[in-house]
Amino acid sequence: MSRASLVERLRTEPGAAVLLLGVTALALVWANSPLSSLYVDLWETPVAVDIGDLRFDMDLHHWVNDGLMVLFFFVVGLEVRQELSIGSLRRRSQRLVPLVAGTAGVAVPALVYLAVAGREAPEGWGVVVGTDTAFLLGVLALVGPAMSNQLRVFLLTLSVVDDFLAVTIIGVVYSDEVRVGPLLVALTCLGALWALGRLREWRSTPYVLIVVALWGATVQAGIHPSIAGMLAGLLVPAALTRRDDVVRTKSLYRAYWQSPSAGVARDVQHGLSRSISVNHRLHQALGSPVTLVVVPLFALANAGIDLRGGALAEALGSSVTWGVVAGLVLGKLVGVGVGTWVALRLRLGTLPDGVGPGSVLGGAALSGIGFTVSLLVVDLAFDDAAHAQAATVGVLLALIVASVVSWGLFATARVRWGEESADLPLALDPPVDPRHDHVRGNLDAPHTVVEYFDFECPFCARTTGMWRDLRDHLGDRIRYVVRHLPLDDVHPHAHLAAVAAEAADRQGRFWEMHDRLFAHQSELEAEDLRRHAAAVGLDLDQFDADLGDEALHARVRDHAVSAAASGARGTPTFFLDGTRHLGPHDAATLIAALEALGTDGPAAERP
CATH class of the missing domain: 1.20.1530.10 (Na+/H+ antiporter like domain)
Structure with missing residues (x-):
């Protein structure tokens, strides 16, 4: 070893x-x-x-x-x-x-x-x-x-x-017996740490120096x-980590790619540190x-x-x-x-x-x-x-x-008591059904990727280009399925945006609306949704009627129920050939995991 x-x-x-x-x-x-x-x-x-x-x-x-x-x-x-x-x-x-x-x-x-x-x-x-x-x-x-x-x-x-x-x-x-002088120094150090946090200081060095001083003062104080x-x-x-910090760091990397230098490399390092x-x-x-x-x-x-x-x-x-x-x-x-x-x-x-x-x-x-x-x-x-x-x-x-x-x-x-595990379910429930699910790619592909997503989630697949990366690498060997999981407690507009996408599906424009909504994540109010519907060529009268249709709201809730039954609690959550993926979900990791699964035949024929 x-x-x-x-x-x-x-x-x-x-x-x-x-x-x-x-x-x-x-x-x-x-x-x-x-x-x-x-x-x-x-x-x-x-x-x-x-x-x-x-x-x-x-x-x-x-x-x-x-x-x-x-x-x-x-x-x-x-x-x-x-x-x-x-x-x-x-x-x-x-x-x-x-x-x-x-x-x-x-x-x-x-x-x-x-x-x-x-x-x-x-x-x-x-x-x-x-x-x-x-x-x-x-x-x-x-x-x-x-x-x-x-x-x-x-x-x-x-x-x-x-x-x-x-x-x-x-x-x-x-x-031990407490000494007042060093104790006051220790309290001052704690106050300095609090102030650094309030000032949103992103460098780690000031925190480390104050912690060292705090340790010394505490030892001297007898605590x-x-x-x-x-x-x-x-x-x-x-x-x-915020999405805009990641995007900013990506632009710094692009600058380094175009013109590598010590100064730009330092900016990239600072950008990475600021983002975490x-x-x-x-x-x-x-x-x-x-x-x-x-x-x-x-x-x-x-x-x-x-x-x-x-x-x-x-x-x-x-x-x-x-x-x-x-x-x-x-x-x-x-x-x-x-x-x-x-x-x-x-x-x-x-x-x-x-x-x-x-x-x-x-x-x-x-x-x-x-x-x-x-x-x-x-x-x-x-x-x-x-x-x-x-x-x-x-x-x-x-x-x-x-x-x-x-x-x-x-x-x-x-x-x-039959407690075989103490974890969330791993199997996708229900399995993919092309008649009801939203599918991109070859319907008979040997591999299936299912993503539970939220239109307000900044890290979901459309923003990171996941589908494109997987398709470019695997081609016809993959089909990509999306299901809704609106996180209502943190994303108040996600549910209605999901209903809007389902309303677009009734006019054969689901993926156009899907891409449009992810491209305008900060514009998901009701009036914004109407504007997006017009931009993708929907009949607005029908769209308005469908947006209030309880059946579409129930469809979005059914997706959320499916997520709970499958062990998905946040977005994005990915399932690879019917099993919940654990760990990092960048494109390279998912591609490697899919390649490791091999190809056993069309996805629809496998359990």
Whole structure:
């Protein structure tokens, strides 16, 4: 296996989980080997950095936990901001169920820990409140349903709430004595980050410099820097890419093509950066280093506990160990499960489509994998070395037990409740019927591409030239079908525009109207539609009558129902030979996917 392919595998969720397990095993073996003194000495190596009158003097272990791990929590903050701005926490109906479940998934484990180990070591309750999102998703990919993307979205949203509460607890409860001067500097840095967002600063450098200053001020203030990383990530703005930015960048590329020079190349780079939010660019730049370097290094520094000389037996006899196991495994399962049930009973929201109760319970069990956050709190919570060692053993045991319990719950859900997947449907429903669908190209072509589109969606096929690119490459081997999916909540004119296209179809002008509407996406008011109808040669009296025909409105709604039954939730969504396409949907990717399918005969003859 080449180095590049190995790195790509490690970047996947199962690969990241396997890497963490491997590093954890290495730490345990090292700490219990004849070279254990070398392990201890390595992490106790003092490292001092002086900047003027400021001095950062910590051992290597604390540089990892208090320094590098800030990147981990910064990335978590970036992800939370993405979910709040453009993701699953944007809508009330989507966020309330995981909000309630996530809150219960923090409170119940803490209560369970205190019930089991409160007398011996009450300060350790924070060990059981967090969930290791990366580990959770990796184990989900290994033991969960074959198709579990919707469950993954639910668990990600849940972990956003979990992480935010856990980091807040770390920053507030497990911080040292606070020094006012550096704290004021830290607050000033947070204000500067907020101002950059308000000013729509697109360059990443100012954000990075302020985050570095924020980290230094937080360390000097005596507050654990995890909360600084989370808050900094929350203040970095996230937004969807706008179509006009993409078009502007395309024109810059054209200028570079015609006259390549360093100055034009710089303009292209700036154009690309402007078109993608600074949040997404920082997340893309930091995601792999955090997954492949920071978190494994943290595991190596914190999972190595010496279990020789009766230490393991002592840990297994400690209520701290079993308090951590009970809190993470039982507390998370009960907290998330009951929290979800209560939220659904109160009708605060719904579960994602395709996710059943068995999958929720399996995911709740997986949230008992605390690992990264739990080990960090172990280092902060306990002054007693024996308690810290027992808690670490509990975290590692909980990782194993939670994985096994979740596997059992997923298997039970599959056998007893028929929950074969936890995802949206993949098959096109109903299949293409040339008598009713709008088809471009050879009716008997071996390949069929179906696009669900919205006339106000700036990224749908007509704007990007998808049909032309596919036709130019595949010729008569492809037929192209479009179905309506008006996103009424964000595109108020899309439904009537779809009806206008269907009205044009009654006069044999569907594709002319289709192309005209996409060419004038900002002009879709009722009067605009009449003007477009005249431009493509329609009889306006008949067009006006058809525009009010309930049968055409019902046809558009039927397309939307078909989209829901097929798993299409946004536009554009593509189906290749009857199966929903996942991943990028640029022309080159779709062509490669179609070529990989081969040609088994005319599309109409294939299921």
